[in-house]
Amino acid sequence: MNKIYLRLVKLSSIVLLGGFLTGCATTGGQKDPMESMNRSIFDFNEKLDKNVLKPVASGYKAVTPDVIETAVGNFFSNLNDVVVIVNDVLQLKFTEAGSDSARFLINTLLGIGGTIDFATDYGFLKRNEDFGQTLGHYGVPDGAYMVLPVVGANSARDMLGGIVDSATSPIFYGGFFMPAFIAPSLGGGRVVDARSQLMDVDKTLEEAALDKYEFVRDAYLQRRRSLVHDGNPPKSLSNDEAFLEDTEPKHSVVVEYTDPVAVKGN
Template sequence: MMVLQRLAVASLAALALAGCATGPNANPADPLEPFNRGVSTFNEKLDTYALKPVATVYSDYTPTPVQIAVGNFFSNVSDVYSAANNLLQGKPSRAAEDTMRVAINSVLGIGGLIDIATPAGLPKYKEDFGQTMGVWGVPAGPYLVLPLFGPSSVRDTAGMIVDRFSDPTTYISPWYAGLGLQTVRVIDTRAQLLGASSLIEAAALDRYSFLRDSYLQRRNYLIHDGEVPDKDGGAPDGKQDDNSAPAQPSAPEPATPTTPASPKAG
């Protein structure tokens, strides 16, 4: 609960500061850009001097089977709130598949350390409450960069806080055990993005704009399940396979750290 409370306070503080970040030179499409760029600079420094070095050591020296098991564990945790959000979005079959994934991986996969559900043919979905609100028609609001957590929006920030309540790791006690588990989660997530960060550094002329546009496009794609309406309000372009989605620089499962690219927290 301590982690949840700190997340909520940090997010609300960021929203309050964002209200003071507009000005005459603000981009109409990104009214919080002055604030966002400042937070992005802070996040990049934090990543350069702390997150990336630790993640690199973790990636280089932790045995691959251990890294896979850690990733599987947190992926299994994310299936819990993915199931809830699929149900809230009116997708009962997907919610049932998510629930089956959790049951199979938790029991036969030794607490989720082994992913048995995927080879068994159960697809993995990555639904969060931000997407759920988007399906309900709640507008995204301004693009917002959060300290540590990175690219988001006003809607997705609120959704991230809600998702924490359905994340089983939130309720681990004592508090320092939960904090240690979340630290491992941050390091594992960052380690999985080491290759993506190198690609962005080589390709992006304006890192901030690249991450912003990639994040917003990816979120729009996910909310519409690949059936994104055209700009004229016409029919969707057609159902696309999730693997054909535009590359997203970072992952956004709910409650993941700032990375050079946008993620929550499969």
């Protein structure tokens, strides 16, 4: 039964990705066939960040007490645990699903809706799972690297994963029961909170990167590969991952890349 389930998940994932993954692939393990377009979108995102996101995040940090900022980050992290649990189950990681469910219940019930992280003190640590990782877990290739407007670094596989994760997020379903302005406000608050957590990374990123685009791309691909393999990526690279072999030695400083909609603790 498990073998049949695994085959169905893998097959359906490949069908959903369709020709996009293979169509964007090039010879020689090249994973950035859309580099010219990606760089243009990257420049747009940089200007948007400089003129909008960063000033808003800076103002948020300046006027928000640390305890409130931490509570907001915990709240969004707790909502994200629902997505983590769903993908635990899809990957048949039932022990982890139980632990993450306990974490969610403890923080939701005892932590005032997740604003206080009691679960970590009880040994239920924050974990990171998403549908992009689930697809990778079953062998679906990451496909072409891409930069999305506002969202930033991504891949064909992770873009699909992000859509599925959004559909399993409590914010999505909460929109059916909340006043019309609340769900978008939560989404915007999540972006501002995530950007505020990256303020300390800016200087390091600027100093470390001769080519900021390449640095972000390499960091993103390395991090995603590590997450798919639960922090233990295989030493021997497949053809699909060969691109990373050339990127790893380029930078001596490694900054964990977090996309603009990541939540605290991921």
